[in-house]
Amino acid sequence: MNHQKYWNPVLETMPREKLKQLQFKKFKRILTWAYTHSIFHKALYDTAGLTPDDIHSFDDIKRVPKVEKSMMRDIQKKDPYPYGDALCVPLEEVSAFRQTSGTTGQPVYQPDTWQDWDWWAECWSFILWSQGYRARDRVFLPFGYNIFVAFWAAHYGAEKLGCEVVPGGVLDTQARILKIQELTATAMMATPTYILNMADVAKNKMGIDPRELSISKITCAGEPGAGIPSTKKRMEDAWGARVYDHSGATEIGAWSYECEDQPHGMHVNEAMFLVEIEDLDTGEIIEEPGRRGKMVITALDRMAQPCVRFDSKDVIEWDANPCTCGRTFRLIKGGVLGRSDDITKVKGVLLSPAAIEEVVRSIDGLGDEFEIVVDKQGDVDRIKLKVELLPEVTRSSLENVLVDQLRLKTNLRYQIEYYDYGSLPRYEVKAKRFKDLRKKH
Amino acid sequence: METSYDIHAINDKILKVKELLLELESEGETFPALARNSKRALVCIKMLEFNISDVVSFTTDD
Numbered sequence: 001m002n003h004q005k006y007w008n009p010v011l012e013t014m015p016r017e018k019l020k021q022l023q024f025k026k027f028k029r030i031l032t033w034a035y036t037h038s039i040f041h042k043a044l045y046d047t048a049g050l051t052p053d054d055i056h057s058f059d060d061i062k063r064v065p066k067v068e069k070s071m072m073r074d075i076q077k078k079d080p081y082p083y084g085d086a087l088c089v090p091l092e093e094v095s096a097f098r099q100t101s102g103t104t105g106q107p108v109y110q111p112d113t114w115q116d117w118d119w120w121a122e123c124w125s126f127i128l129w130s131q132g133y134r135a136r137d138r139v140f141l142p143f144g145y146n147i148f149v150a151f152w153a154a155h156y157g158a159e160k161l162g163c164e165v166v167p168g169g170v171l172d173t174q175a176r177i178l179k180i181q182e183l184t185a186t187a188m189m190a191t192p193t194y195i196l197n198m199a200d201v202a203k204n205k206m207g208i209d210p211r212e213l214s215i216s217k218i219t220c221a222g223e224p225g226a227g228i229p230s231t232k233k234r235m236e237d238a239w240g241a242r243v244y245d246h247s248g249a250t251e252i253g254a255w256s257y258e259c260e261d262q263p264h265g266m267h268v269n270e271a272m273f274l275v276e277i278e279d280l281d282t283g284e285i286i287e288e289p290g291r292r293g294k295m296v297i298t299a300l301d302r303m304a305q306p307c308v309r310f311d312s313k314d315v316i317e318w319d320a321n322p323c324t325c326g327r328t329f330r331l332i333k334g335g336v337l338g339r340s341d342d343i344t345k346v347k348g349v350l351l352s353p354a355a356i357e358e359v360v361r362s363i364d365g366l367g368d369e370f371e372i373v374v375d376k377q378g379d380v381d382r383i384k385l386k387v388e389l390l391p392e393v394t395r396s397s398l399e400n401v402l403v404d405q406l407r408l409k410t411n412l413r414y415q416i417e418y419y420d421y422g423s424l425p426r427y428e429v430k431a432k433r434f435k436d437l438r439k440k441h
Numbered sequence: 442m443e444t445s446y447d448i449h450a451i452n453d454k455i456l457k458v459k460e461l462l463l464e465l466e467s468e469g470e471t472f473p474a475l476a477r478n479s480k481r482a483l484v485c486i487k488m489l490e491f492n493i494s495d496v497v498s499f500t501t502d503d
Contacts, residue, residue, distance in 0.1 A: 014496075018500045022495065026499065122492075
């Protein structure tokens with residue numbers, strides 16, 4: 001047995017009953033902290049007629065009101081400026097400002113103290129250790145080091161493990177590839193979109209085969225791609241590296257990870273987070289595997305601006321099986337499957353952009369980029385799918401397969417538009433490939 | 442998989458270090474380098490508490 005397999009061998013292999021006991025007590029602690037230190041949380045719970053003393057069992061947790069992102073937007077820019085009254089510590093304790101990317105609306109501000117920032121790095125340490133990062137690794141981080149959390153905490157997590165971290169901030173893609181080559185970096189982290197984009201630039205603009213570079217592992221975040229088998233395969237094939245999935249969020253923390261065993265899913269770090277899955281229609285908490293729902297999450301140790309029963313909108317489902325790695329932390333099957341506000345009904349059928357991505361990326365003659373546009377033609381919903389043909393690939397060689405696979409995997413028909421390779425937009429961070437224009441009508 | 446670490450003994454050591462650091466921090470009222478570095482070290486102790494002490498405090502049959 002590898003005696004250094006786990007970052008925390010006590011927590012990661014804890015029997016589930018004991019783990020649940022730990023989660024419950026930690027939940028009560030953070031709930032009490034929020035109730036006694038945050039005006040916002042106290043008002044929320046008082047309105048619901050509930051205090052922390054009313055929570056006697058795990059089953060009671062669902063009585064605690066959820067927090068929506070819109071609520072966090074409403075309180076910010078008020079006192080204590082600019083965070084508002086969910087802040088649980090004096091302003092002078094706040095040592096870092098970050099904000100969400102604003103993909104789904106106005107950004108939410110997030111204060112972190114020294115302790116919270118170290119907690120972020122601690123959560124990332126679980127992730128990176130499980131993916132085989134060790135002190136001998138030279139980790140290249142090709143992201144903008146800006147106001148968004150993105151891979152900031154990954155940087156500090158990697159440092160905590162003793163890795164040598166190369167901050168590839170203000171460099172363009174070609175300069176980043178040259179720096180990876182020069183320094184023989186062994187690992188990197190980025191969104192799936194950017195990992196594919198970098199491989200494309202290396203191969204087609206620089207004449208460098210990414211497989212010949214020294215990258216042996218890649219950690220993805222920010223999009224579901226590394227959990228989508230065909231996208232993961234494209235990345236692994238392009239780089240000759242193992243690609244691991246991870247999910248986190250500015251207002252939550254780094255809550256899940258795919259381990260080295262690549263179980264087609266991610267572990268929830270249940271020592272640091274409590275994840276509940278809520279039925280999209282009824283709101284009932286789903287315990288059993290195989291049923292998709294919306295994640296409601298609590299960061300059990302985040303103190304400055306607590307995250308207690310946050311409605312994340314991420315769609316996930318429990319895996320029926322434990323992981324072969326020996327961790328007792330539950331797996332979510334296939335990672336984050338999408339967002340509840342992206343999964344929409346078209347012609348009465350549920351449409352998941354991730355399912356379309358899986359089909360597009362599984363067809364060899366198609367490029368990595370695509371775009372989905374849903375609109376109305378008269379009263380009828382219409383889905384337009386824009387795809388790129390790779391050079392020297394003809395539409396007729398793959399059209400039937402694409403149409404059949406889309407129908408098979410999504411039960412819907414598409415108006416498919418074919419574009420020359422390189423003509424659809426490229427993205428460096430999070431891609432916006434799904435547009436529902438019906439919402440504007 | 443059950444592990445065989447003596448987390449009570451580890452926790453005792455964590456608490457001792459914490460106590461010393463709290464003392465150092467309190468002695469730093471006019472000595473910022475002492476106060477701030479002690480406070481910073483206490484953050485690391487907090488991570489040890491999340492990793493180990495919480496297990497001792499919050500699971501009854503250990």
